[in-house]
Amino acid sequence: MAPSDKETDAIRQIKHHPAELDSIDRKILGALAEDASRSYAELSKIVHLSAPAVHDRVKRLKRDGVIKGTVAILDGCKLGRTLLTFLLVDTSSYSATRKLLAFADRPEVEELHTVAGDGCVFIKVRAANTESLEDFLMEIQSLEGVRSVRSYIALSTFLERGPSPD
Amino acid sequence: MAPSDKETDAIRQIKHHPAELDSIDRKILGALAEDASRSYAELSKIVHLSAPAVHDRVKRLKRDGVIKGTVAILDGCKLGRTLLTFLLVDTSSYSATRKLLAFADRPEVEELHTVAGDGCVFIKVRAANTESLEDFLMEIQSLEGVRSVRSYIALSTFLERGPSPD
DNA sequence: AATATAACCGAACCACATTCGATTGAAAAT
């Protein structure tokens, strides 16, 4: 094996394992991100390929982690969660931030990120009603090291989805 | 049919059609919200019911709209979207708000809500990089009637999911 | 030119979703 082959192999590893997505892959991803219950027969019509070919591609996309999984989307209101709110929590210490991260296992919390900017932690909360939101807010505000909490209550939702391949 | 029967029928319509969720329903919903690819056999073990019984319940939950659908979750980074940002846009007119709602069909926009509080429109954006975010921001800031845009760039994401039945 | 590899196809297979008929239990009507 010539020395240059080592380089080609390395490139192949990088080029092959991490997903290089062509337009067909993106079409499949878009279709499944919209509705994961579509059959391979249906997908095969969209991309003009056979069902096994689509199957191979989906398998590869899952193996490479481009498709992280499939989930059922539930109706928050029908579950009794009528109030969507975004919280921007300004913390003064790292220990306070850490305490906030523990709120990730609350059922009403849907997203939790640390952010740059004047707020430190960003939380998406879907509470049952204003009362339970108030309870939640009180709990956060009473934490040691929490400077301020700004709440943005959602009035209407026009779009809510995951990452798109387009 | 006695006059009182009309009332019972009305009550039945309300009690039966809109979902009244028992603990088994919630377990099923939780399992599917986490991983919608679970088989009915698997679900039947979780809730100690037969597969057809679980099937009936899932069918009912879909019919009632508690389960809105199933979607594939994609990896934003592997799609080339590395920068998650939350925007709070303060508008001075309704026409400006309407113009912002049109951004719902941009591929990098994942959520779009109107909110109460000082900001008017809330946008979750997953852009390829800082450059494309800047382009996006410029476009919004240059809209007639947009007073200010506050950006919160996500550093780390600790939780990101949909409504939970718990 | 020869070889290896990846992507694709049609056909066969098999697992799982779905349907069916029967049974139970609980509530409503007589």
Next chain:
DNA sequence: ATTTTCAATCGAATGTGGTTCGGTTATATT
């Protein structure tokens, strides 16, 4: 109290669709 009705469940049978397989083509490499 007895009968009727209805919803929920089950085991067994069915059928669609996911999955595997062997063979073919096209491309890239030696």
